[in-house]
Amino acid sequence: MALVNKIIPFSCIDGPGNRTAIFFQGCNFKCTYCHNPETINKCTSCGKCISTCPVSALEKIDNKVTWDEKKCVQCDNCIRTCSNLSTPKTKDYSVGQLVEEIKKLSPFIEGITVSGGECTLNADFLVDLFKVVKGELNLTCFVDTNGGIDLSDHEELVNLTDKFMLDVKSIDEKEHIMITGLDNNIVLKNLRYLLNKNKLYEVRTVVAPGLNNKSTIKEVSKIINGSCKYKLNRYRRYGVRKDGLDLHGEISPTDEEMKNYTDLI
Ligand code: SF4
Ligand code: SF4
CATH class of the missing domain: 3.20.20.70 (Aldolase class I)
Structure with missing residues (x-):
């Protein structure tokens, strides 16, 4: 993978x-x-960006932050929030x-x-x-x-x-x-x-x-x-x-x- x-x-x-x-x-x-x-970095699933998503496309399941591509409106709030040079929007x-x-x-x-x-x-x-x-x-x-x-x-x-x-x-x-x-x-x-x-x-x-x-x-x-x-x-x-x-x-x-x-x- x-x-x-x-x-x-x-x-x-x-x-x-x-x-x-x-x-x-x-x-x-x-x-x-x-x-x-x-x-640059892989997401550490810290969860900080979850609450910034306006359409609830992010959630933590089994300690891993998951991204629902269908719900996502590509506002990039999550990317702007992340201090880890990462994104939850990966597959x-x-x-x-x-x-x-x-x-x-x-x-x-x-x-x-x-x-x-x-x-x-x-x-x-x-x-x-x-x-x-x-x-x-x-x-x-x-x-x-x-x-x-x-x-x-x-x-x-x-x-x-x-x-x-x-x-x-x-x-x-x-x-x-x-x-x-x-x-x-x-x-x-x-x-x-x-x-x-x-x-x-x-x-x-x-x-x-x-x-x-x-x-x-x-x-x-x-x-x-x-x-x-x-x-x-x-x-x-x-x-x-x-x-x-x-x-x-x-x-x-x-x-x-x-x-x-x-x-x-
Ligand atoms: S880019 Fe998508 S996942 Fe990220 S905050 Fe915006 S709607 Fe949510
Ligand atoms: S994208 Fe960044 S802020 Fe969001 S869970 Fe991953 S490491 Fe944390």
Whole structure:
């Protein structure tokens, strides 16, 4: 079983073509600028959010907070109440149950993209899922990852994955720790490993105020050396938690700044 935050049936921004994007709950990073920080931790069933639900869609059963999707009006009061960077709005799926969801959409999609949270924390589950999605449904499988798990330890997953989309938050180790809580050694190892295996669809960097964006973009461009796309994502304040806003502020980089960074690539 794996805990899923959300399934977006049709997405045109999570890899090539029309794709079903599956967002797994739980992340090993805690990025300051994360725009969906409620995907970071798994719910501890503390129960604080139950009374904030206007339609009684939440209740505690056998010490576990349960969510009634049919009653939910998506007001997000529960997410705003949670101080654990979590949400009660998740669902446990078996591989078979997820395949059934994908099967319904399969005539209309080119493939699936697994994301998060950090989807590779469920590496064994993904291996089983991809075997069916590729073998029986004949769809492509993309992985959107923060690169925080050593992928050379998960060769079967890498071989089954058509392409990866990898975030490189910062080339500077200290800055990477400041943004994510962890160093970038494994991320950079994964960058080189996936490049060597020709498994990268794109690398992404979030361009955010207060960071040494220039040196990250220059160094990452050198490593990629034109082998795959390099996408710069403009920081946006929407969804960013208070301590992240304290660091990066309310203002996104301007068009001119983004153009200068793109020119560096
Ligand atoms: S998002 Fe849904 S579950 Fe959460 S408080 Fe609102 S109605 Fe209740
Ligand atoms: S979502 Fe957060 S506040 Fe609600 S029960 Fe889970 S941990 Fe507690």
